[in-house]
Amino acid sequence: MLIPLNPLLSTPLYLQIVEHVCLLVRGGQLNVGDRLPSTRALADQLSVHRSTVINAYDELRARGLIDSAQGSGSYISANLRELTRNPAPQRDQYPIDDQNIERLTSELWQANHDKSIISLALGTPPEDLFPMQAIERCRNLVIRRDGGHAYGYEMPQGYLPLRVEIARDLARHGILCDADEIIITSGVQEALTLTSRALASPNDVALVQQPHFFSDLANFRHLRLRGVGFGLNEHGPNRLDLEYALTLCREGGSGSYPRFIVVSPDYQNPIGVCWDAQNRLAFLHWAADHEIRVIEDATYRDVAYEPQPNPPLRALDAEVLYLGSYSKSLMPGLRIGYVLARGSLREQLISMKRITTTSSESLGQRTLAAFLAAGAYAEHLERVNAIYALRRNALHEALQRYLPAGCSWWLPNGGYYVWLNLPPTMDAMRIYTQALARGLAIFPSAPFYLLDNQPHTQALRLCFVRYPEDVLTYAVRMLGQIMNSLNNQRQFKNT
Ligand SMILES: Cc1ncc(COP(=O)(O)O)c(C=O)c1O
CATH class of the missing domain: 3.40.640.10 (Type I PLP-dependent aspartate aminotransferase-like (Major domain))
Structure with missing residues (x-):
């Protein structure tokens, strides 16, 4: 494990080690259960005093990022993925501009590749149905x-x-x-x-x-x-x-x-x-x-x-x-x-x-x-389109069952998406932020409009092809809970 250290920086060397380990985990180069080098071996390799590495490991342990067992070394902790996941975005009310839309879409791409998130955001066909x-x-x-x-x-x-x-x-x-x-x-x-x-x-x-x-x-x-x-x-x-x-x-x-x-x-x-x-x-x-x-x-x-x-x-x-x-x-x-x-x-x-x-x-x-x-x-199309149609129906039923009044949508006869129109009181970005924090990615409507042509009412795009029916139902139930709780908060504020 090569950790580039820079003594000219104001960040102490032990914290540079901590930050680098976090980056390795975020980047997937270190995974849960991976063993870190012994403090002595790492100190020798980095040409630093052993206490620097001991401090770094203490800090990683204090943050719950590594587990150490006496005599058997230090391992990336099972909690680590949670602890190092990027904090949920707090950008409910950001201006609709090129930069923010770029940020949002890059966040959605990340969510799409994160197996702990259910992503109805991007238009991704299910890999398990590939021929x-x-x-x-x-x-x-x-x-x-x-x-x-x-x-x-x-x-x-x-x-x-x-x-x-x-x-x-x-x-x-x-x-x-x-x-x-x-x-x-x-x-x-x-x-x-x-x-x-x-x-x-x-x-x-x-x-x-x-x-x-x-x-x-x-x-x-x-x-x-x-x-x-x-x-x-x-x-x-x-x-x-x-x-x-x-x-x-x-x-x-x-x-x-x-x-x-x-x-x-x-x-x-x-x-x-x-x-x-x-x-x-x-x-x-x-x-x-x-x-x-x-x-x-x-x-x-x-x-x-x-x-x-x-x-x-x-x-x-x-x-x-x-x-x-x-x-x-x-x-x-x-x-x-x-x-x-x-x-x-x-x-x-x-x-x-x-x-x-x-x-x-x-x-x-x-x-x-x-x-x-x-x-x-032709064979493939016949097979997957029949499955997608069932998924579309399941999404439709769940939307009818779990969403608050005022939402509207219609069923397409093809394609990947349902466009969910929100009532004027609902903010798509706020729903998006809360849903992502709970492990559900959905696409708020702003990036689908020209920057200078944003409509008064907002919408969410939901892709229904990627998951089986039970997952779609689970996701929509969660979406309904989020919308209802935002509705309640709004009504509470207004009373
Ligand atoms: C309308 C539309 N055009 C083009 C694309 C991009 O397709 P491709 O993967 O062929 O570049 C998409 C993908 O979501 C799309 O929805």
């Missing part, structure tokens, strides 16, 4: 067949047989395209970054749904794009809002005309709306009339709990830029998505991909191609 046997078989086949090529650089546009399989699969949705129009990306996030950068420059305007996938909004801020929002209803985009958004853009001067509009007609994240056929056509006419480029994010298209009769926008209009992903419908760790583009934009996207990341990972692309060719994708 590991089929994937393993395909990967082994690829390695046997392709040898070292499976680990070589792939062409920037992506592995051709994978693009052929994707083109074939897209016919299922009524999309007719050539493998040559497909560019493989590291998930839809990269696809959106590349298309946004190709279509717009800093200070340009993009039209975005409100609420909208938080990560896209952060990405737009990062690219210095100015978002102008429009709302959705249960059938599709709100037409009046679209017109109003355009008026706002026009009032901003000629440089403000939107460069593109991003939409997700299938089970939109976060509210789960699926546009009806009429709205799809009307929207395409509207975009064509106003000469606005459409980006269709189809990430959740395959996560459907009922047959989906409405075609994607791209099937109705070949000019639509279609973004697809295998993250939610199969496995996000593959990091495989794609964009369908034509003409000079296609050329531009391929060269941007080459310049920025060279190509997406080779073995994953080849494995996925074999998986699709074997027909295993």
Whole structure:
């Protein structure tokens, strides 16, 4: 164990040792039950007096971080995880700005990977439902067949047989395209970054749904794009809002005309709306009339709990830029998505991909191609979508049973989320903070809106696919208790 000590710091050496040990535990390099070196051995190694290490171990013991048994050394204590866990955030009332949203999302990522927390916050498919046997078989086949090529650089546009399989699969949705129009990306996030950068420059305007996938909004801020929002209803985009958004853009001067509009007609994240056929056509006419480029994010298209009769926008209009992903419908760790583009934009996207990341990972692309060719994708979708639908129902029942009056939501026919609208008296951040302190992560609504477009009433996004029904029920009961107790506190204050 090498502990860097700095005698020039004002922190005494023994406390530097204590802090370093805490960091090692937080970082997972030391775990419960791990043995620390003897005081003599550590003192020799660090070239400090033995009493410095003895003081450090005394301090760790006093804080309950290590146990020492006479003659058998010092061990990381079983309490340690609790004791060193980051204190629950106390930021109920922080301003909605870029930095705080960044902090919140990074906290939620941590919670998502912390096994002691039930996380309904991020959109994570359950790892125990991944089709590991089929994937393993395909990967082994690829390695046997392709040898070292499976680990070589792939062409920037992506592995051709994978693009052929994707083109074939897209016919299922009524999309007719050539493998040559497909560019493989590291998930839809990269696809959106590349298309946004190709279509717009800093200070340009993009039209975005409100609420909208938080990560896209952060990405737009990062690219210095100015978002102008429009709302959705249960059938599709709100037409009046679209017109109003355009008026706002026009009032901003000629440089403000939107460069593109991003939409997700299938089970939109976060509210789960699926546009009806009429709205799809009307929207395409509207975009064509106003000469606005459409980006269709189809990430959740395959996560459907009922047959989906409405075609994607791209099937109705070949000019639509279609973004697809295998993250939610199969496995996000593959990091495989794609964009369908034509003409000079296609050329531009391929060269941007080459310049920025060279190509997406080779073995994953080849494995996925074999998986699709074997027909295993359809089988997997049928299996997991049936399970997700049951989980959605369980969440719905628990919400009906345990939540206080005034909350509202509706059941999506696909996707991962229920968007829980809170009554005007409830504060999403406060609920979030209290829930996290009790080991439950949920996503408060602020990051799903443009910074300057925060609504008066707030909401929580709940992902229902990750856990079985009993865990969802347990989590919602806890959420209900938290909301009820916050309600009681508020009423008590008001009396
Ligand atoms: C609407 C939407 N688009 C894109 C993504 C990112 O997908 P990928 O993992 O393919 O980058 C997500 C993930 O949550 C999403 O919800």
